[in-house]
Amino acid sequence: MRRTLLGYTLFLSFLFPFTLLPAVALAQAGHKPITLEDIWQKGTFSSKGIPGFNFQNDGVHFTRLEGAAITQYDLRTGECSGTIFDAASVKTNAPAWKGAFDGYSFSPDESKILLTTNSTPIFRWSTEADFFIFDQKTKSLTQLYEDNVEYIDKTRRLKKQRYATFSPDGSKVGFVLKNDLYFKDLASGKITRVTTDGRQNAIINGASDWVYEEEFELVRAFQWSPDGQYLAFLRFDEREVPEMTMEMFQGEPYPVPVTFKYPKVGEKNALVTTHIYDLTSEKTVEVSIPDRERKAGRLDDYLPRIVWTPSGKLCLSWMNRHQSTQRLLLAEPGTGVCSVLHEEKSKYYLDLHDVTFLSDGSGFVMQSEKSGFNHLYKYDMMGKETAALTKGKFDVTAFYGIDEKNSKVYFQAASKTPMARELFETNLKGKKPKKINKPEGTNGAQWSSTFDYFVHSFSTANTPPQYAVCDRKGKVLRSLEQNADLRSKQTEYGTIPVEFFDFKTSDKVELNGWMIKPTAPEFQNQKLPVLMFVYGGPGSQQVTDAWKGANYWWFQMLAQQGYVVACVDNRGTGARGEEFKKMTYKQLGHYEVIDQIEAAKHLGAMDFVDAERIGIFGWSYGGYMSTNCILKGNDVFEAAIAVAPVTNWKWYDSVYTERYMQTHEENELGYEENSPTNFAEKLEGSYLLVHGLADDNVHFQNTAEMANELIAKNKQFDTMIYPNRNHGIGGGNAKIHLYTLMTKFLNEKLKNKKQEKVARP
Numbered sequence: 056m057r058r059t060l061l062g063y064t065l066f067l068s069f070l071f072p073f074t075l076l077p078a079v080a081l082a083q084a085g086h087k088p089i090t091l092e093d094i095w096q097k098g099t100f101s102s103k104g105i106p107g108f109n110f111q112n113d114g115v116h117f118t119r120l121e122g123a124a125i126t127q128y129d130l131r132t133g134e135c136s137g138t139i140f141d142a143a144s145v146k147t148n149a150p151a152w153k154g155a156f157d158g159y160s161f162s163p164d165e166s167k168i169l170l171t172t173n174s175t176p177i178f179r180w181s182t183e184a185d186f187f188i189f190d191q192k193t194k195s196l197t198q199l200y201e202d203n204v205e206y207i208d209k210t211r212r213l214k215k216q217r218y219a220t221f222s223p224d225g226s227k228v229g230f231v232l233k234n235d236l237y238f239k240d241l242a243s244g245k246i247t248r249v250t251t252d253g254r255q256n257a258i259i260n261g262a263s264d265w266v267y268e269e270e271f272e273l274v275r276a277f278q279w280s281p282d283g284q285y286l287a288f289l290r291f292d293e294r295e296v297p298e299m300t301m302e303m304f305q306g307e308p309y310p311v312p313v314t315f316k317y318p319k320v321g322e323k324n325a326l327v328t329t330h331i332y333d334l335t336s337e338k339t340v341e342v343s344i345p346d347r348e349r350k351a352g353r354l355d356d357y358l359p360r361i362v363w364t365p366s367g368k369l370c371l372s373w374m375n376r377h378q379s380t381q382r383l384l385l386a387e388p389g390t391g392v393c394s395v396l397h398e399e400k401s402k403y404y405l406d407l408h409d410v411t412f413l414s415d416g417s418g419f420v421m422q423s424e425k426s427g428f429n430h431l432y433k434y435d436m437m438g439k440e441t442a443a444l445t446k447g448k449f450d451v452t453a454f455y456g457i458d459e460k461n462s463k464v465y466f467q468a469a470s471k472t473p474m475a476r477e478l479f480e481t482n483l484k485g486k487k488p489k490k491i492n493k494p495e496g497t498n499g500a501q502w503s504s505t506f507d508y509f510v511h512s513f514s515t516a517n518t519p520p521q522y523a524v525c526d527r528k529g530k531v532l533r534s535l536e537q538n539a540d541l542r543s544k545q546t547e548y549g550t551i552p553v554e555f556f557d558f559k560t561s562d563k564v565e566l567n568g569w570m571i572k573p574t575a576p577e578f579q580n581q582k583l584p585v586l587m588f589v590y591g592g593p594g595s596q597q598v599t600d601a602w603k604g605a606n607y608w609w610f611q612m613l614a615q616q617g618y619v620v621a622c623v624d625n626r627g628t629g630a631r632g633e634e635f636k637k638m639t640y641k642q643l644g645h646y647e648v649i650d651q652i653e654a655a656k657h658l659g660a661m662d663f664v665d666a667e668r669i670g671i672f673g674w675s676y677g678g679y680m681s682t683n684c685i686l687k688g689n690d691v692f693e694a695a696i697a698v699a700p701v702t703n704w705k706w707y708d709s710v711y712t713e714r715y716m717q718t719h720e721e722n723e724l725g726y727e728e729n730s731p732t733n734f735a736e737k738l739e740g741s742y743l744l745v746h747g748l749a750d751d752n753v754h755f756q757n758t759a760e761m762a763n764e765l766i767a768k769n770k771q772f773d774t775m776i777y778p779n780r781n782h783g784i785g786g787g788n789a790k791i792h793l794y795t796l797m798t799k800f801l802n803e804k805l806k807n808k809k810q811e812k813v814a815r816p
Contacts, residue, residue, distance in 0.1 A: 087547055089611055100541065110504045118139060178269070200230070216231065218274065222279045264291045267325075271357075285369075287329065289327055290328050300314045321720055357373070403637040404714045408422040419436075428447070432444060450469050451468045452468055455467070463527075465506065473567065476496075478498050494513050497515065508525065510522060510535070522534075554570050555569050581617075582663065587669065587672070591625045597622050621654075627639035671692055679731065689740060693805055706754065732760055742772040743796075
């Protein structure tokens, strides 16, 4: 499930003439009013980012895709060092080559370039494309897979490939085509087909299924061994996984069905096995994994990661279906025989963490919450802990990597407050970490390949993103982007500082929040409406001292129009240790909703807030929260908007839901007591329910079933569906349409509601 901040805007409806008063006051004060069109159509407030840095092996140069060329720059000075590849200068007869490309990667020795063109998305992270290899020595351009035309019902169609990847010596490229794994020898041009049983909605070799992609963020499921002699890959047998079908409406007499495998709670997952192909013998062995979890004689566990050790053994990450046990397993490539390297268990669940092996073969580094907070640990190759690299009552929030040459470890942490992020270095012995950034707020880093330099990103809730090149000590060498134009627009449009606050609930739990309070004279000494923004899912955060992008401008627009805008992170959210995050285990929605209701009451007690006009809005998990809030908090919330909400966890996917809830069979009470569909009769205020019909993540089924329950209880509500739109509801003016709909709803149902005391049940 996506953890995403979303922006929402307030529409100045002509139906309510007095809503123009703030615009008049703004003009008199010399400030411009913010509009929906400014945010979502004109791009008036778009912040400037920096192009992705493709660092080169020397650690001081990087390359950038500029038009149809790859250009090299010096990271320290920003000076252009030349053009490495220019599509206009090469010729090929391949029909798939259009003289342009949309991505690239270098071979390990940087002598060859793998070019990606004609890319098309599949699901959230997965894509397929045509690939070409450019040899910098011979200046030749060759297509990876030339026999890429097939005929279906006499219709010619290109067969695109997925996840093309160089072998360690750059002599070969592995790729997935139509669910089978292949590799090409670049010298001879020979293509070897490693597997032959791949079939859509049945068997996948070398790529992941939908749920592994969405919840484990795994797309490429094959790995070259360090010496290039072996290809390890995962095989997904999803023949017994139930199917979902979405209909796409394209102006034809009949809609086009899109069917894919989607395991819901308690349903059968794909059978996942690990295999190792020997390029010399051309034989494949299956890895024999000890003590695999089974249900009714069927494998019922997860293999979310494979990675090779420097010594040439394959390391597999194994998790039980409850995701409460994780093992690192080492497999011999020739036999597939496995042994346990490391095991960790939790009384709740374990977040999946990647393992980083030291190149000298002495051990590995991995994150763990075993101390009660997320920290970095070093282990030897027997699985024994040799050093706690970080420690204390704070969470490590990102692990950037290890500079083995200088025995340095780089990471990000929320050391002072869960609302900020700082950059640190430590060593492989667990020396006290040293802070390497200065500004207070949210700091991030992208390190060069040698760890001599990094690109520093910084923002606060009131400061747009800034980027600079720094040396390893944090000294700024040059500024990349300060977003000065956007900062001037903050003045031009009269933005109001975001303020942080905290309060204690009746359970004596301290919660953090932020608020934007209208400051215009016409709103002083008035009782103002409140719109609360919520996500609230496990490990997520919305209350951070970081730039909110388009959200920021929507929040400011609401404040210009007389709304108090607020957000509170409930129990279950991140950067406050394991117990705070995992206390919602087996009862998602219970404590979170209690906290949001108490947050609304806390806001309602403020002298500038109209407690009768409090609304709440959320998307995805936030839609689940906003729906539960208006039902269980019907004496507090006057209006709610839910976009793409889960309305009963038994309709969501197995990996995400069972991690936090186990199955419906095991935890029926936890499901039923916290599912909005079971509380439709409690709806008293105004409710807007929105969903995309092509949402492959949170299926439209959730909204359909919620609507059915509301209809059965004779509860009036507003709704909107978006055909052919996925979880993000974008494209073809969908965003501006959606935000116009939502803001009109807010004006009618919340802001402009008669300010009279209504007796609530």
